[in-house]
Amino acid sequence: MPSTSDFLMLSATLFTVGLIGVILRRNMITVLMCIELMLNAVNINLVTFSHMLGSLEGQIFTIFVITVAAGEAAVGLAIIIQLYRLKSSINVDDARNLNG
Amino acid sequence: MTWADTLLLLPELIAATGASILLIVPVLGGRARGHMAKWAMLALMAVTALAVIGSTYAVAGVQQTPTFRAMFAVDAFSVFFKLLFVVVIALVTLLSEDFLSEERYSTWEYYSLLAFALCGMMFMASGVSLITIYIGLELLALSSYILAGYYKNHEESTEAAMKYFILGTVSSAILLYGISLIYGVCGSMRLSTIAAALSTMLSNDALMFGIMLLAAGLCFKIAAVPFHVWTPDVYVGAPTPISAFLSTGSKAAAFAVFARVFYVAFPAFHLDWSNVLAAIAALSMIVGNLAAITQTNVKRMLAYSSISHAGYSLLGIIAMNEMGLRGILIYTMVYVFANLGIWATILMLRRHAYAGESVEDFRGLHKRAPFAAFSMVVFLLSLGGIPPTAGFIGKYFLFAAAVQAGFGWLAIVAVVMSAVSMFYYLRLVVAMYLEEGSGAETIYSPSLRFVTALSLTVTLVVGFIPELPIRQVIESSSHLVGRVVQR
Amino acid sequence: MDALTASIPLLVFVVVGTIAVASSILVVAMRNPVNSALFLLLTFLCVAVLFVMEGAEFVGAVQVLVYAGGIMVLFLFVVMLINVRALPDDRILSPYWTGGAVVGAAVFVLLVALVRPGVYHEQNDNPLALRSTTVNARHRVVQPDGTTVRKRYTRQQVVGNSEAIGMALYRDYLVPFEVASLFLLVAMVGAILIGKRELGIDDEDVDPQYIVDRVAEEKEMKEAMSA
């Protein structure tokens, strides 16, 4: 059986990959996907700890995180669609009218 | 879990039910009567406020009533914040009235979302488990994203929503990672259990990392440097009343969480995290104030000013003593009202134009609207911490708490930076009183007048007879302070 | 043989974990968001497997249902809807890639350096903890004076992971659960409010600019081809 820290490291890797994606990608949809990756990494952490502790709290929290992720994805995609309608672009770099 | 427990949940239930009703009304044919939405919302706020006050009787004599398996607690601390939230939302409703009438966006859903945000805030204030706090925070955040992008045909609004959304979800991922580590180390998400587990524990890298990530996530919500980057852009882009809401209500809720989590769960590791938070607070004060100086857009200036105020308030958490906690409560209240008053004046000036309420618009305001100009001066002085306005009292508590806790250098930074902050607050006073100019047209509706008058009253009353609110604050925070002393 | 059975989970972990990491990297590296979405799906499935390995069958199922079934479809739907010709990531690596890489590497190092050696809560040794719940029961107690009273007591009962979660969710975590339902309601309302095309009565007949653009573009293309 892989140990707790094996799972933690896997989660850390996924978290990092998601994070790099958020910074590097310009496509807003991909950025959103990368955020989902980060949330998934957290979920792995939670489930791992839940297993380790023998407490269901982690799993329950995971369910909430998945719920939140679903809701956020819906709203996020709606915002992206709206931005696309206004700017005809989903490039993160194009949305920089507000600055300074 | 009994019916009595459910009664404790009454304010939240009322707010949620009311929000849902507001959502249904347009479907039932209320769409055409958009102007009614405001009154429905205000009525809802009144009922919610009554319920909040009613819930204090349920907990009279008891310091804290955790219910629902220690997920949710009604105590004086949460009641204080809930009342503050209700008032803020009611005032934001008043601020929104005219602003919304300029455009054809639906009003019912707007207010409904505000009510949902209120729900989230109340759960944040009452949550005694990280689960409740997190989900309340997300409810607030999601409503805020939508509200920030509510003027969806305006590019700025949508852009602001997008930025707020991406950075907000990223920060909540960071926060979650922190929570997961804390869970792994302490074996629970209930604040009291965490505190108990930590009291017998030595410092631990994973735990510190968890606490720091949690703090980072909360710092994002209160807009503390270096997690502030979203603030100016979003405040400028979002519909103005929503900016007002974000800079007051949303921030106050985050502070309620910040205070509760750190005072209840992490006192044992105060020495470890206080230095990090001190650095964040110092940076917030310095960066916020210095960046505000060169701004010409008033909304952006207020955004930076709100960043600096997050820094001041953090002193209360860093100090980790009685005065600090009281300082946070007082300062949050004081800051909220002064800010709402300023936003009311901004809304009064020009409602057509979307962004760019520049300092020039304020020129010669004292001639066109003497009352508004006068109250604006009072609000600015309050933000600058000049006696005898309320801001001075709040700052006095926070700074003295920092000195008491041995963070003298931080108090000095804070005092210097409040001096610096007068530079840019003064620019508005100069524009209003010492410059001639047509400025922007002013439409001073009764709602805005009311918001200004109420904020002015609070600012002056707290300034002149602060004993009354202070006593209330002491009552509201004593049980959390108790924990600190026990440690 | 025993050693082999014992190493199966490790083997599964290594294989699934590798696939998860690889496909997550491909999510970031793919130029076309459709490909990214498919690799994201793969990552999610792998994570679901890991959940099951950790004794979280129900969460694993939710992961597949909600993520793979719901969120992914949403993503793909939006990608198709927008159908951007000129993808924003012409150059996948933006000018900030060095910064991104450095910060990413730093975060990774931090995570490894701080999370791995962390001292965590002591291990639980009850293998059934994740699948048991407490139930309320009453039993008769014969009092010394001969009368019997029914007394309530709670006892641990082994059920299944799903049932245990269900009991916990509706009993211990009722408040957050209800808030989550509010959250979903808000998400729905928000997505409709922002995503819905027309708003005012007047706007209804007007196509948004991007549709007009696309129609014009396609017309142009057709003309070019027929010419």
Added chain:
Amino acid sequence: MLDKLWLIPLIPFAGFLLNGLFGKKIGNGLVTAVALAASGLTAMVSTLAVFQYLGAYPDHGRHLDRVYNWFTAGGIGTDVAFQLDPLSIVMLMVVTWVGFLIHLYSVGYMGEEDGYGRYFAYLNLFLSAMLILVLGSSYLFIFVGWEGVGLCSYLLIGFYYDRDYAAAAGKKAFIVNRIGDFGFLIAMFLMFNYAGTVDFAGVQSMAARGQLTPTVITAICLLLFLGACGKSAQIPLYIWLPDAMAGPTPVSALIHAATMVTAGVYMLVRSNLLYRMSPSAMMVVALIGGLTALFSATIAVAQNDIKKVLAYSTVSQLGFMFIGVGVGAFTSGIFHLVTHAFFKACLFLGAGSVIHAMGGEQDMRKMGGLRKKIPTTFWTFTVATIAISGFPPFAGFFSKDEILASAFATPYFPAVGKLVWLMGTVAAFFTAFYMFRLWYLTFTGDFRGTHEQEHHLHESPWTMTFPLQVLAVLSIIGGFIGLPQMLHTPVTNLLEHWMQPVIPEIEGIGKLIEIPVGTEATVALVSTLLAALAWYLARQRYRGRGLAADLATEQSHPGLVHTLENKYYVDEGYDATVVTPLRQLSIFSWKVIDGIIDGTLGLVGYTVAAIGDLLRFFQTGNVRNYALMLFGAVVILMWVFA
């Protein structure tokens, strides 16, 4: 009355509210009535209170009128409480009566201005804040007044908003004051932390009982002095005061000469016990005071704007007061404060009258020969000029002399005391010189302005001349409240006896000054002779000749040839050996040192703005940058702290 001391600041506040909210509707007549009634009533009520105090406290103890508990923080309560004691009474009388006179004067002076109601509203607000400042019973509470007067001063400096520099000057005043306030605030935090109280009596008794370490006391004293430097325009924070002359002239008289700027002196005298326990802090005060006195007196010589001369003169005279406080002669500091309030208010109001007559002209080069045209102004101005120059038996002589003698005889730091005395004496010489220069240029010779101005010349209305006359009389007799020991009159040193309870002699804590009669006489003789010399030089140089001599100095550098050609050989000899170098020194101080200090402040402002711009640069508007910063921040925080 004694239990209703809160009425005293409340009356002008009511005037402020009335005029501020309804000023535009009720018309100028009613505005005048409200403003005068408010200030006059305040003065009368205060006087009444003082008489009752004299009856109730034959020993001149501290009367405390606690209104309510303002707030309690960390177990330490602060009251809204007013106090009457000899020191408060002196300040109260000066502020209310001089304030009333200047209100009266303003009726005439501001009669034709826009924003009449606004002006009086601010003026009443100022009075209210100033009264809180002098009557408050704790550092925290007087801080309210302290900030209030700052705000009013700022609003009044920027009163003429059609003049660009006015708003800038107002802003400068406020900002420089904030630097001082910073010191004040930190000092309060120190008291709060170490003494557990911010009440005057509380802090002093803690200090007297030895509960505070010398380091803490010195720190508190220096920080309080920083606050005083800002408010009372001492080096290096004096730069705002000359610019503050952009405000209406009565404001300069009231706020920037007679009352507000002396608040720093008042506060230091209030804290005299702390200072006496920290001779090093006193030395700093004395040295800064001496430097300021000397330095700004030299600058005043080179000014051509009548108000600027008076402004630098005010800075210089404030320096004298700080010398007094710094060498341990607290009473003489207050003495000079009082006499200065009389003659400087008289000078400013006189200057206002001149400006009024000249139709707004402030440049002395365009004046001259006004003696005949505005006789009342002329004689009052003359009296005040003699008083400030230090000729006996006018008011300024006694107070200035007492300060200089105390500096000479100070037991705290004898050597430095002599140095400070020297600086003060030279400054006194300059004072006489620039004042007579001003006097000759303005009132003697031929008129140098335009014809229109000449036709316009007229004496001011009685509302303006009456205050002038009253103040002139006070400038003559004001000094008699502090006749020196050596005169052996029956009313010797009235003020010192009066102030005794405020400056108690406590065993082991810094002794009070005893001035030997011989020293006093010598010092008085020296400064009188120097004043006479200065008068003579100014007379030779400027009488009837306008600025010819000044221009000559500037043009024909070094001007020796010119001197030889001139038939006033002796006078020109003086010019070459004494006056010209002095004048060059003056121009040097003004252009270079003043410029350096001002430039430093500008540089700070520029740096701050540059940092702000730099921060704006980071705010690119790109979400990916923001995300990068977010994560970067996490990494850095963790790396540094964990």
